[in-house]
Amino acid sequence: xxxxxxxxxxxxxxxxxxxxxxxxxxxxxxxxxxxxxxxxxxxxxxxxxxxxxxxxxxxxxxxxxxxxxxxxxxxxxxxxxxxxxxxxxxxxxxxxxxxxxxxxxxxxxxxxxxxxxxxxxxxxxxxxxxxxxxxxxxxxxxxxxxxxxxxxxxxxxxxxxxxxxxxxxxxxxxxxxxxxxxxxxxxxxxxxxxxxxxxxxxxxxx
Numbered sequence: 001x002x003x004x005x006x007x008x009x010x011x012x013x014x015x016x017x018x019x020x021x022x023x024x025x026x027x028x029x030x031x032x033x034x035x036x037x038x039x040x041x042x043x044x045x046x047x048x049x050x051x052x053x054x055x056x057x058x059x060x061x062x063x064x065x066x067x068x069x070x071x072x073x074x075x076x077x078x079x080x081x082x083x084x085x086x087x088x089x090x091x092x093x094x095x096x097x098x099x100x101x102x103x104x105x106x107x108x109x110x111x112x113x114x115x116x117x118x119x120x121x122x123x124x125x126x127x128x129x130x131x132x133x134x135x136x137x138x139x140x141x142x143x144x145x146x147x148x149x150x151x152x153x154x155x156x157x158x159x160x161x162x163x164x165x166x167x168x169x170x171x172x173x174x175x176x177x178x179x180x181x182x183x184x185x186x187x188x189x190x191x192x193x194x195x196x197x198x199x200x201x202x203x204x205x206x
Contacts, residue, residue: 010034013152013191017198021187023169027198034197039148042115043108044068044075049144050100050135051093063092080105100135107133123151146193155192157181165199 014034018025039045051067052060070091071079080088080101088098107113113129114121123145130141142156156162163175166184176184188195 009150010036010194013194017188017191017195024188024195024198027169027202031198031201034194036147036150036193036197038150041074042118042144042148043077043104045148046104046115046130046133046136046144047075047080047101049140050097050104053097053135053140066091067093077105077108081109097135100133103134104136118149123154146196151193153190153192155182155185155188155196157185159196161203162196162199165202169199169202 010033014028018028047067048064051064055063068075070083070087083102085098085102088101089095093101104113108115112132118126126145126149127138127141130136130144131138139156139158142154145151145154146156157178163181166172166181167175170184185192185195
């Protein structure tokens with residue numbers, strides 16, 4: 001059965017992945033076109049990423065809603081930096097995450113992190129900036145590259161969901177380690193972002 005693609009910006013990736021990997025071809029048939037879309041308000045998204053770490057989705061959504069609402073729908077580095085520790089804690093943030101959020105705001109204000117320049121920067125440079133912030137590691141930076149910037153060839157090999165998907169789809173006895181996962185993903189270059197999206201979808205992650 002042939003696959004009918006829409007004119008999404010991911011069409012070429014879908015076609016090439018389908019031709020080069022029979023397993024990926026089946027996932028693409030099942031779930032249809034990739035629906036990733038770029039996001040705006042990068043600073044706000046990074047704050048929400050920090051807030052959501054190690055929380056159940058419902059709890060993370062509730063705190064993020066309070067956080068966004070507190071800033072009238074648009075938290076900025078200036079407004080967050082001017083917020084007291086106590087006010088941030090009252091929104092439901094832990095003391096540790098309060099420190100992380102304030103560090104992000106300050107590093108954005110002092111030019112360590114330059115969201116306005118991200119669109120023209122290589123992935124590696126964006127990652128280098130982001131991991132300079134307390135509470136933002138490689139995984140968070142890679143997720144930001146995928147879901148906010150839609151960079152085409154990002155593969156978070158430390159992601160547990162991707163490991164589970166590969167184990168299931170490729171009939172592995174155990175979860176693949178980072179090295180094996182990276183080796184498997186080589187066949188998907190330069191479309192590893194699209195491959196990641198389909199692997200997550202295979203776990204029914206929206």
